[in-house]
Amino acid sequence: MTDSIQIFVPLTLRKKNGRPKILPPARAHLENDVEQDSHILRAIGRAWSWRRRLEAGEFETAQDLAANLQMDRRSVSRQLRLAYLSPTILKRLIYLREAPALTLRNMMDITENSWAAQEKVVFPEG
Numbered sequence: 001m002t003d004s005i006q007i008f009v010p011l012t013l014r015k016k017n018g019r020p021k022i023l024p025p026a027r028a029h030l031e032n033d034v035e036q037d038s039h040i041l042r043a044i045g046r047a048w049s050w051r052r053r054l055e056a057g058e059f060e061t062a063q064d065l066a067a068n069l070q071m072d073r074r075s076v077s078r079q080l081r082l083a084y085l086s087p088t089i090l091k092r093l094i095y096l097r098e099a100p101a102l103t104l105r106n107m108m109d110i111t112e113n114s115w116a117a118q119e120k121v122v123f124p125e126g
Helices: 038-055 062-069 073-084 087-095 104-112 115-122
Strands: 012-016 019-023
Touching: 038 062, 038 073, 038 087, 038 104, 062 073, 073 104, 087 115, 104 115
Parallel strands: none
Antiparallel strands: 012 019
């Protein structure tokens, strides 16, 4: 007889961004463990950088910016939209590290809405 103990912890393995990720049980309380997508934060930072460069007159159009970055004009234009997210959304994403209810791609599409409407979509719970 061995002196070992066997413990079973119900975890789930899923792939996220091509990497395996261990998910805790559904009833686990993870109040301090905020799931923030770093791709969203990087994309917002990039959009603000591009916006500043355009406003400073470094480039006349998004097409000029895209050519300089050697990127597709449509991709640059879509990402630039993130620079026009509601200040409340930016605060909750960047300072409070809250996870949005949308994907990065969907966040680019809501910028045409009013700031109040954006907030209801990105953070529907409150």
